[in-house]
Amino acid sequence: MDSSTSVLCFLLPVLLSLTSTLSTNSEGNALHALRSRLSDPTNVLQSWDPTLVNPCTWFHVTCDSNNRVIRLDLGNSNVSGSLGPELGQLQHLQYLELYRNNIDGKIPKELGNLKNLISMDLYDNKFEGKIPKSIAKLKSLRFLRLNNNKLTGSIPRELTTLSNLKVL
Template identity: 30%
Template sequence: MRTKLFFLLILLSQVASCLSELCHPQDKTTLLQIKKELNNPTILSSWKPNTDCCKMSWYGVTCFRSNNHVRDLTISHDNNLTSKFPLSIGNLPYLESIYFDNLPNLIGPIPIDSISKLLNLKSLTITSTGMSGPIPNFPPHLKNLFNLDLSSNHFSGTLPRYIYKLPKLEMIYFYNNSLTGTIPSSYGYFNNKNLPSLLLSHNHLSGKLPLSLARLNTTVIELSYNNFEGDASMLFGSNKATREIYLTQNMFTLDFGKVELSKTMTTLDVSHNQIYGKLPMGIENISWLNVSYNRLCGKIPKGGNMNKFGVGSFLHNKCLCGCPLPKCK
């Protein structure tokens, strides 16, 4: 009798444990498969079959309280994780955020077929990894995706032409890769014209900027350390909400005196180009400025924030003069 009672208690405890577990069983199976595809890294040692993935005991996993599905997946700062991107991640139907950062031995291309299944995905961050190959055209049915951060990897090829169709995309971080070619004209036609961030610096991009970029109301645009040439005036505008523009280390040529700065501009770096003409009106209101190594002329204006800038902000121009440079003749 005692033996039967003992086994009954064990059975009841197991049932109670199953009933109290929060993690959705399909998601738990998928997470364990992801762990396997990542070659069972030490960083995921807390992912154990007999524990609950939604009780904050599993590293990098957070769940919805409403349905116990996985909401966010974060894996970062592990030099020992060696694998390709896990294909099973596409089987987490409620996943909103992927954050894979500082995983230098995570290799291979972006598995677009897998990620395309994540209809609730809002933020995709794959940064400082060993991943390579082209940046794919993420399909427009990823209608919730607003943050696309693929910076500091080994991605190559041209910019994806059709990501402008993503209806909520706001942040595009493709900097510090090996991308080539031009900026597609389609980038002036994002469904969300108020695109807060377009960061493409430290690549091998080249050619002229498409005139369609004049349509964007971009808060931060960063094109530095590429091989762009020609006009960049379409990035400016007095009615835009632009705060920061970085164009350094390119071959842009434009009449700077004809540029209209936005009233919200705080940071402007156009150094190391072939920009000519005078300094534009309103430049004294900018908080951080570098126009060095260009072909600018004329008198440096006074007032505003101009007394904050040293010689380094203006040196190596054709004929700029006035404080902090030598007096105008």
């Protein structure tokens, strides 16, 4: 084995590890941005430490074997505040569970970037405004629960293109 091959054999695992770390850093940043928007009177987000590189160690966050965030479970957590566009950066997210809280404001259109999302449970909150049309981009979505909010307007016609949707 020549020296360039041995350098490549050494660098490849390092580069792959760095790629995974960068992914969890951006996800950690997105989750920390969410944390900064929420009021948390019962300290359910106490473990969300932005100085930790990997958000997979935080309570209410589940990751896959590649340390990518796939689930956010904050249902019935007594949090309030609003959601921001940063949530759209959680590219691998499959389950967004934010039901039975006091979250208000608009549902960010950036949630339409969550291509792997299977379930979005935002029911029993105080969301206002219209359902974003961008949700129609979520082709893997099976469960969309938005009931018991302060949403206005009609359900976007674009949502009829979601062939996997079982519950609306």
